Amino acid sequence: MLAYIMRRMLLAIPIAFGVSVVCFSLVYLAPGDPLSVILPADATQEMVAQIRHAYGFDRPLPVQYLFWLGHVLTGDFGMSIATRRPVILEVTGALSNTFMLTSFAVPLAFGLGYAMGALAGCFPGRAVDRLVTGAAVVGVSLPNYWLGIVLVIIFAVEFMALPATGMGPKGSAQFSLLRWSDAQYMILPVVTLALIPVGIIARTTRAAVAEVLNLDFVTTLRAKGLSEIAVIRHVLKNSAPQVLAVMGLQFGYLMGGSILIETVFTWPGSGFMLSKAIINRDIPVLQGTILFLSMIFVATNLVVDLLQSMIDPRIRRS
Amino acid sequence: MNAEPIPAISAQQIAGTAFGHDEALVEVRDLTVRFVTRETTVHAVNGVNFSVRPGEVLCILGESGSGKSVTLRAMMRLLPPRRTRIEGSIAIDGQDVLALDKRALGELRGGLVSMIFQEPMTALDPVYTIGTQIAETVLRHKGGSRAAARARALELLELVKIPEAARRLDNYPHELSGGLRQRAMIAMALSCGPRLLLADEPTTALDATVQIQVLILLRRLQRELGMGTIFVTHDLGVAAEIADRIAVMYAGRIVEEGPVADVLRAPLHPYTQGLLASTVHGQSRERDIEAIPGSPPDLRRLAAGCAFAPRCGLVQSECHAAMPEPRYTAAGRMARCVRITQAALAAAE
Ligand SMILES: Nc1ncnc2c1ncn2[C@@H]1O[C@H](COP(=O)(O)OP(=O)(O)OP(=O)(O)O)[C@@H](O)[C@H]1O
Numbered sequence A: 001m002l003a004y005i006m007r008r009m010l011l012a013i014p015i016a017f018g019v020s021v022v023c024f025s026l027v028y029l030a031p032g033d034p035l036s037v038i039l040p041a042d043a044t045q046e047m048v049a050q051i052r053h054a055y056g057f058d059r060p061l062p063v064q065y066l067f068w069l070g071h072v073l074t075g076d077f078g079m080s081i082a083t084r085r086p087v088i089l090e091v092t093g094a095l096s097n098t099f100m101l102t103s104f105a106v107p108l109a110f111g112l113g114y115a116m117g118a119l120a121g122c123f124p125g126r127a128v129d130r131l132v133t134g135a136a137v138v139g140v141s142l143p144n145y146w147l148g149i150v151l152v153i154i155f156a157v158e159f160m161a162l163p164a165t166g167m168g169p170k171g172s173a174q175f176s177l178l179r180w181s182d183a184q185y186m187i188l189p190v191v192t193l194a195l196i197p198v199g200i201i202a203r204t205t206r207a208a209v210a211e212v213l214n215l216d217f218v219t220t221l222r223a224k225g226l227s228e229i230a231v232i233r234h235v236l237k238n239s240a241p242q243v244l245a246v247m248g249l250q251f252g253y254l255m256g257g258s259i260l261i262e263t264v265f266t267w268p269g270s271g272f273m274l275s276k277a278i279i280n281r282d283i284p285v286l287q288g289t290i291l292f293l294s295m296i297f298v299a300t301n302l303v304v305d306l307l308q309s310m311i312d313p314r315i316r317r318s
Numbered sequence B: 001m002n003a004e005p006i007p008a009i010s011a012q013q014i015a016g017t018a019f020g021h022d023e024a025l026v027e028v029r030d031l032t033v034r035f036v037t038r039e040t041t042v043h044a045v046n047g048v049n050f051s052v053r054p055g056e057v058l059c060i061l062g063e064s065g066s067g068k069s070v071t072l073r074a075m076m077r078l079l080p081p082r083r084t085r086i087e088g089s090i091a092i093d094g095q096d097v098l099a100l101d102k103r104a105l106g107e108l109r110g111g112l113v114s115m116i117f118q119e120p121m122t123a124l125d126p127v128y129t130i131g132t133q134i135a136e137t138v139l140r141h142k143g144g145s146r147a148a149a150r151a152r153a154l155e156l157l158e159l160v161k162i163p164e165a166a167r168r169l170d171n172y173p174h175e176l177s178g179g180l181r182q183r184a185m186i187a188m189a190l191s192c193g194p195r196l197l198l199a200d201e202p203t204t205a206l207d208a209t210v211q212i213q214v215l216i217l218l219r220r221l222q223r224e225l226g227m228g229t230i231f232v233t234h235d236l237g238v239a240a241e242i243a244d245r246i247a248v249m250y251a252g253r254i255v256e257e258g259p260v261a262d263v264l265r266a267p268l269h270p271y272t273q274g275l276l277a278s279t280v281h282g283q284s285r286e287r288d289i290e291a292i293p294g295s296p297p298d299l300r301r302l303a304a305g306c307a308f309a310p311r312c313g314l315v316q317s318e319c320h321a322a323m324p325e326p327r328y329t330a331a332g333r334m335a336r337c338v339r340i341t342q343a344a345l346a347a348a349e
C-alpha cells in the first residue's frame, strides 16, 4: 500500500509540471502583448526594450519559465496589474472566501446527493427511484445562476428574511462566520452552490449502486443469510470508488467557485476573481488563480485515487 | 398466447413410488417458476418433483436454459421477488420454504442450506478478504466473537485444503487462482454445517485438472459431513462420478429420474439416450449435450405436447397432444415419454 502511495505521488509530479507549463504559457497564449497593459501608448522603442529587459521578456523561453517557476515555488506570483497587490494575497484571499462556501456546500450536496442516489439505487424502478431520478434531472438541467436569482427574489426581496448579495454588512475583510449578521450572507450562495452537484452525485450513486446490486456476489451474500441491510453495506462499499471519483471532480469544480453564482451574489471568491481578472486582462492574477486551482485538482485526484485503492484492492494492481 | 404448463401429478398420486421417502430432507412438489415482465412470461420451471434424502447426492443434468439454476435458486428464494412467480411447494427439513418469513429465511440460507456457484470470481465480494467473508457467515449464524469467527474461517480453509491457509485468509478473491477461489467458496458454504448443499455447476469454470481436484474434495466433504446435495452439471462424467441419483431436465421439467447407474446403463427417455449416445460417440465431453440436433424450445411460448418432440427421432403423433405424465418403474425410476409402456419398463429392469 505504501509503495502504491509513493508511486501515485510520483505520478502526480509530471502532471503538476504540465500544469505549470500551461499556466506559464498563458502570458503568451493570451492575445496581445503582455507589456501593452503596462506601457503607455506613446512609449518609445527604447522604453519598450528597457521594460522588456526589466521583466526578463528578452530571455529565451525556457529560462523565463525556470525563473518564473523559481518565483512561484517561493510563493511569489508577481503583482496584480489591477490592484497592485501581490497576487498570492489576492488568490489566497479569494480561495479562502470560496472555501468558506464550499466547506458548507460540499457536505450538504454530497450528503444529500449520496443519500438520494443510494436510496434510489437500492430500489431501482420503484417510486423512490423515479422520484429521485426525476429530481436529479431537474436539478442538473436548471441553470443555477437562475435558481440563485429566484432564491434572492423569494428570500431576500419577498420575505426579506436573508440578505441578497455581498459578503457581510462590512465587507469581506471583517467577515466572521461566528456572527449571525455575517453568516446569514452565506446561506443563499451555499444553497445555490450545493444544488449543482446534488443531481450529478445522486445520479452517479444511483447508477453505481444499481449496477453493483446486479452483480453475482450479491446473490452469494443473500445465500449466506445476510440481512438486506448487511447486503446493502457490501453494495455501498463496492460502489464507493465510482462515487468518490465523481465527488472528487465536483469538489474541484466547487473550489473553482462558480463564476456565475459568485457574480450573482457578489461573493469575492475565486470564481468572482477569475471573471474580474479576465475582464481586466490581469494575467498574473489569472496565472496564479489557475495554478492554484489546478493544484487543488491534482491533489484532490490524488486523494480520490488513494481512497479508491484503499476500498478496492484491485485498483492497486493496475 | 402462452400454452398453460401441463399440471403435474399430485403428491398423493406418487406416494409409494420413487418420491415416497418418509425421511426426505428435501421434498419439491409441482414446482413452477415463471418470470413475468410486461412484455412476456418465461416459463422457466414447469412442474418439477423430486426429493433428496439426508446424505444423498442428486445430480440435475440438462442443457443450457433447461431451468437447473432457477430450480436451485427457487429453493433458497434467491430469485428476484417482484418478477418471479413461484408455485408448488418446497420443503427442506420439514420447513415450508415458500412460506418462511424474512427472518426464518435468513436462518435457513447459509445455515440449513448453502449454495456454491459456478463462477467463484464473480460470486465472491471483490472488496473483502476471503477470511472476512467466511467469518461474516459464521458470525451471522453462530454468533460469538470476531476472533473466534476468524479462527473458524482458518479451520475451514484448512478443511478445504487451501495451502498456507493462514496467509490466504487475508487475500482478496482476485489474488487467488480459480481453484483456490472455488475452495474458499466451498469453505464459506460449509461454514455453518448445512444439511443441504446446492452446487450449481461448481467445477464448470475451472481447468480440467483443477476440476477433478475440486470434485474429489466436494465428494469427500459431502460424505464426511453427510450433507444432502443437489449437484447441477452439464457433464455426464461428473454426474457418474458423484451422484447417487440423476434427474434429467428439459425445458423446465424433469424428463427422467433414477439411480445413476441404471439411468446411465439403460436410459429410458429419448433425450437421455441422446445425451448418452453423443458422449459415447463424440470424444469431447464439453460438447456432448450440443450433439443432439435442433435447439431447446422457446420458454416464452411452450407448445402443448412433449417439449422434446421437435428434436426427437422417435416422435409419434401422440407426442404433440400433451406432455406425457410421469411413468414409474418398481426400481425407483421415472420417465416422461409416451413410448414407455409397461413392457418397455419391464425390459429395462
Ligand atoms: N431472473 C430471470 N428473469 C428472467 N428469465 C430468467 C431469469 N433467470 C433465468 N431466466 C430464464 O430461465 C431459463 C432457465 O434458466 P436457468 O438459468 O435455470 O438455466 P440453466 O439450466 O441453469 O442453464 P445453464 O446450464 O446455462 O446454467 C432461461 O431461459 C433463462 O433465460
Ligand SMILES: [Mg+2]
Pocket: B068, B069, B070, B200
Ligand atoms: Mg445455470
